[in-house]
Amino acid sequence: MAISLATNAATDALALNRAPTSVGAQEVHKWMQDFNWDFKNNRTKYPTKYLMANDTKEQFKLIAKEYARMESVKDERQFGSLQDALTRMNAGNRVAPKWGETMKVVSNFLEVGEYNAIAASAMLWDSASAPEQKNGYLGQCMDEIRHTHQCGYVNYYFAKYFHDPAGHTDARRVRTLGPLWKGMKRVFADGFISGDAVECSINLQLVGEACFTNPLIVAVTEWASANGDEVTPTVFLSIETDELRHMANGYQTVVSIAHDPAAAKYLNTDLNNAFWTQQKYFTPVLGMLFEYGSKFKVEPWVKTWNRWVYEDWGGIWIGRLGKYGVQSPASLKDAKKDAYWAHHDLFLLAYAVWPTGFFRLALPSKEDADWFEANYPGWYDHYGKIYEEWRARGCEDPSSGFIPLQWFVENNHEIYIDRVSQVPFCPSLTKGASSLRIHEYNGKKHAFSDEWGERMWLSEPERYECQNVFEQYAGRELSEVIAELWGVRSDGVTLIGQPHVTKEGKLWTLDDIKRANCVFKDPLA
Amino acid sequence: MSTVKDNSYDAGIMSLNGKDFADEYFKEENQVCKESNTVVLVLKKSDEMDFIVDEMLVKIFQKKNPSLVIQDRGGYWWLKADNSIEIDCEYASDILGKPYSIYDLLVDVTSTVGRAYTFGNTFTITSELMGLDVKLQDVAA
Secondary structure, three states, rough: OOHHHHHHHHHHHHHHOOOOOOOOOOOOOHOOOOOOOHHHHHHOOOOOOOOOOOOOOOOOOHHHHHHHHHHHHOOOHHHHHHHHHHHHHOOHHOOOOOHHHHHHHHHHHHHHHHHHHHHHHHHHHHHOOOOOHHHHHHHHHHHHHHHHHHHHHHHHHHHHHOOOOOOOHHHHOOOOOOOOOHHHHHEEEEEEEEHOOHHHHHHHHHHHHHHHHHHHHHHHHHHHOOOOOHHHHHHHHHHHHHHHHHHHHHHHHHHHOOHHHHHHHHHHHHHHHHHHHHHHHHHHHHHHHHOOOOOOOOOOOHEEEHHHHHHHHHHHHHHHHHHHHHOOOOHHHHHHHHHHHHHHHHHHHHHHHHOOOOOOOOOOOOOEEEEEEEEOOOOHHHHHHHHHHHOOOOOOOOOHOHHHHHHHHHHHOOOEEEEOOOOOEEEOOOOOOOOOOEEEEEEEEEEEOOOOHHHHHHOOOOHOHHHHHHHHHOEEEEHHHHOOOOOOOOOOOOEOOOOOOOOOOOOOOOHHHHOOOOOOOOOOO | OOHHHHOOOHHHHHHHOHHHHHHHHHHHHHHOOOOEEEEEEEEEEOOHHHHHHHHHHHHOOOOOOOOEEEEEEOEEEEEEEEEEEEEHHHHHHHOOOOOOHHHHOOOOOEEEOOOOEEEOOEEEEEOOOOOOOEOOOOOOO
């Protein structure tokens, strides 16, 4: 192959001017900062109402050479473990069935977050002007590409080794079917990449990563191990080794704007909006996946939340910034209520619409029910009795023709979807911090579950126009929608989602769903 | 200074269960963030990290900072301490018997709550507000 003139020129230049090999990486990092930008002419496609300082530092002082070496060691260790020891130990098939189903959601939805974080950190690279700050964001951009691959690999690995691969095999095409998808897009996509650049950094780095990756990516590994899954800790603990730099990036975003008068004016509102946006989805969804998607429990979700979100993030990140005017999020009290109850509210709805899932769910067992009542006093009277009724009506058995969604209709428990978060809620059954409020705008009705989302919508209604699943499928019969959106296994008739995880239990088919004659209805129509 | 008991994984309200936990959790005074001068570090278990935890953090650093708590959480070590935790990779290299830089350490540092940074071959996580109250330093070129 011919060597280009440019390659020849570069080779000649390096021969004359050899790059130093004995200089420490952090000395190189310092030297690199001299290659600076002309700040006066610095233009960004992604502006912010804040002024980001030009002298913001990078806490980990990374250069490309050490970054690449470090990340390659992480990958060698992770893939080495997966492809050698864990495969020989048949680790993918030793996972408790309920947990294997949970990982269909966790790995696939996290993949979407990582994918959007690529764009978010690239956007921040463009917005910032301090070279070290740019360097930190650039490293993150590359990390997020790695994480996207890692999450995809978890699904791929389980698809090969888990006893029921349906859902792991085709999560990308079927994940849009159920109501959990659009809420996930709100936190993991819109929250990270839409609007003011600094607001996106607060969503992604200061709240999403510094606050919620600890339960989502660290604590999840304890639940995984307890449920026989050593695949997830191998991958997720490796992902999180990059997250600490992302948390530092978020903190340095705040450092960069700390002395801008705009921070005093806007930062607390942006922080509260970001906190509520992220918690509104993560709090119930993670709690539901951990507690209802596991056989063996580690600790009540509310304790995990209290430790990582309230005590650590609230005290060590937000509390310490108090003297710079950063306040405790005004929505914290409602978030705490959600951390106690909202995941129980959500599972009730998630189980009711189980046919729209790309994963299997299971009713709480007697052992689970005792655990829930011991840790959430009042659980049985509010939720446990409903599950007993559903079980007695044969909700797990296709021959019963009973889908719990019908129970909501029979008992006039209307289900709405919050316009801002896209999280479903049932006002007459909720114990979390949700209550119904409805607005009309441009001839269209919008339901809201809380004052925090309502406030965000009132200030920017055009931002939250996402059509919810009830509007999208209104008037259509459930089995038609499932078939259209690939919610079936390779035989073309058996649903991927099932209302049980037992190997002996009968599997529901499209015909079973059709017999139930469930038709989607928009409660606001 | 906090005691080991204050900083443990199940300290304070976390030691309570059922209604006792709920009563404390929903108390009005617990509905706002409270400033904390602690830091949390999560270290992924590995050949090197297990050695660093045993030989440096337990045997040496804990004597300097008795508030340090280290707990085994399955796949990772969970650490919490008042003020700061430091790991000197020059010393780690000596006891591991092989070159071990700050970037080798970062391969297995899984998560942080607090301001973490590197300076030369030392990793620090601190409750100080680096970049605001305290300037982040560069190594001498």
